Amino acid sequence: KQEVTQIPAALSVPEGENLVLNCSFTDSAIYNLQWFRQDPGKGLTSLLLIQSSQREQTSGRLNASLDKSSGRSTLYIAASQPGDSATYLCAVRIGSNTGKLIFGQGTTLQVKP
Amino acid sequence: DAMVIQNPRYQVTQFGKPVTLSCSQTLNHNVMYWYQQKSSQAPKLLFHYYDKDFNNEADTPDNFQSRRPNTSFCFLDIRSPGLGDAAMYLCATSRDLLSETQYFGPGTRLLVL
Numbered sequence: 614k615q616e617v618t619q620i621p622a623a624l625s626v627p628e629g630e631n632l633v634l635n636c637s638f639t640d641s642a643i644y645n646l647q648w649f650r651q652d653p654g655k656g657l658t659s660l661l662l663i664q665s666s667q668r669e670q671t672s673g674r675l676n677a678s679l680d681k682s683s684g685r686s687t688l689y690i691a692a693s694q695p696g697d698s699a700t701y702l703c704a705v706r707i708g709s710n711t712g713k714l715i716f717g718q719g720t721t722l723q724v725k726p
Numbered sequence: 727d728a729m730v731i732q733n734p735r736y737q738v739t740q741f742g743k744p745v746t747l748s749c750s751q752t753l754n755h756n757v758m759y760w761y762q763q764k765s766s767q768a769p770k771l772l773f774h775y776y777d778k779d780f781n782n783e784a785d786t787p788d789n790f791q792s793r794r795p796n797t798s799f800c801f802l803d804i805r806s807p808g809l810g811d812a813a814m815y816l817c818a819t820s821r822d823l824l825s826e827t828q829y830f831g832p833g834t835r836l837l838v839l
Contacts, residue, residue: 617768644824656732656816657769657830702768712757712823713783716768 615640615707619717626693627725634688634720636703641681643705648677648688651700651719660701661688693724729753730831732817738837739807747802747834749817757823758800760792761816763833769816775800776823804836812838 616639626632636646645664649657661670661677663686669678676689686703700721704714731750739745749758757776761769773782775794789811791803804811814833820826 647827649830654814654833654835656730656832657818659827659829662827704769706824712759712774712820712826712828713771714769714828716770718766718768 615715617715617717619720623721625723630693631691636686638684638705645706646686647704649702695724695726697724732831732834736835742806745804749800750798751819755819755821757820759818760802763814807838
């Protein structure tokens with residue numbers, strides 16, 4: 614059974630810091646991995662999607678890496694800003710006929726001005 | 727422009743009183759998903775439609791049903807809501823099942839009194 618874990622559960626940093634969020638999964642047989650952002654009381658916004666054959670994806674100040682063999686992904690946020698404050702969730706897609714996403718519980722990030 | 731729309735954004739219902747949540751999409755995607763996210767927990771897939779084909783997750787309670795009358799709309803019916811069903815309900819769509827980003831709506835927060 615696939616399980617996704619995110620560490621830490623919460624993180625508080627001063628503005629301008631570079632930071633890394635971690636995601637681990639127990640079964641390396643995944644189709645892709647996706648990072649989402651969730652603002653309080655809101656839905657999810659997709660940030661980056663990494664196919665199983667890829668090692669990393671970049672979008673602006675965000676960089677996500679994937680190491681399937683070790684069951685790990687990281688989300689790197691450069692030069693953090695208060696507007697980055699949110700919960701970040703990673704999710705792995707499993708199965709060839711469901712497109713089902715297994716989510717981690719998220720890391721809640723606070724960036725202080 | 728909103729692509730995945732959920733109505734209502736907040737729903738209050740009474741214990742045991744049936745309730746229907748609505749999701750619509752302008753993306754013409756083939757797949758529509760319903761996730762349940764309880765407070766501070768990971769979103770959990772309840773079921774999905776691939777076109778008109780319904781796929782229920784094994785651990786989704788019978789109390790939860792879904793309808794998809796056309797490509798654009800999908801409904802979540804909770805036949806007899808219990809206090810434990812209070813959660814954020816997220817609708818998502820994807821063009822196809824594999825290697826695709828899922829687009830999420832803003833969610834409907836359900837409160838059961």
